[in-house]
Amino acid sequence: IFPAEKIHMIPYPYHPLELGDKEKARKNLKLRTDEKIVFSFGFRPADIVSVLPALKDIANEYPLRYVIIANPESDVGELREAKENYDFIDLQVRPLSIGELYTYLHASDALLIHRESSQKYKAVVSSSVCQVLGAGCPILFHESNYIELLGDEIIKYRDFEDMKAKLIDLFNSRFDLNKIQSFLEEHKAERTAEKYLLLFESLIGENR
Numbered sequence: 766i767f768p769a770e771k772i773h774m775i776p777y778p779y780h781p782l783e784l785g786d787k788e789k790a791r792k793n794l795k796l797r798t799d800e801k802i803v804f805s806f807g808f809r810p811a812d813i814v815s816v817l818p819a820l821k822d823i824a825n826e827y828p829l830r831y832v833i834i835a836n837p838e839s840d841v842g843e844l845r846e847a848k849e850n851y852d853f854i855d856l857q858v859r860p861l862s863i864g865e866l867y868t869y870l871h872a873s874d875a876l877l878i879h880r881e882s883s884q885k886y887k888a889v890v891s892s893s894v895c896q897v898l899g900a901g902c903p904i905l906f907h908e909s910n911y912i913e914l915l916g917d918e919i920i921k922y923r924d925f926e927d928m929k930a931k932l933i934d935l936f937n938s939r940f941d942l943n944k945i946q947s948f949l950e951e952h953k954a955e956r957t958a959e960k961y962l963l964l965f966e967s968l969i970g971e972n973r
Contacts (some may be wrong), residue, residue, distance in 0.1 A: 778954040780899035785871030804873035810844045819925040834938045872899035873919040878906045903940045918948040
């Protein structure tokens with residue numbers, strides 16, 4: 766255990782704001798413009814499978830497309846089976862460059878991340894949020910210790926019913942980018958680097 770004066774918390778840097786045109790992005794990706802698109806990506810297929818029954822309820826009310834790009838090194842067996850039962854799934858298993866990732870985010874109505882709290886570590890952050898918040902796509906994230914230090918720059922949901930309600934709200938109203946823009950201005954990489962420099966300078970000064 767370290768004394769408080771020895772502990773320094775410096776925020777994780779975020780990708781800068783990089784907005785795109787939704788209609789153009791969908792055209793480039795050959796996605797329909799008359800559907801509501803929810804997007805997920807990454808290593809955790811089991812987390813994705815758990816949200817499917819709730820999304821099916823939404824698909825009964827809205828023309829829904831759930832675009833999933835799974836990492837080829839992850840176990841996608843459950844997802845492939847689920848695709849047979851949920852016709853709104855668009856599943857791809859392949860690597861995704863940061864440029865492609867941002868194009869999918871620009872094309873989407875929401876990025877959905879369902880992740881339970883880490884039981885192994887008490888202090889965790891979501892590197893995904895740091896990587897993709899700059900796209901300006903609304904991020905719908907399950908309440909967990911991964912996002913306990915984040916505020917209303919993302920949208921948090923308690924359970925699947927809350928997730929459905931908040932996703933429908935996104936479908937029916939324009940998302941306010943101001944909160945994302947102000948957050949990214951405060952957490953841009955240059956500010957983070959400056960905080961590290963100030964910390965190193967103070968530590969060097971103490972040792973002289």
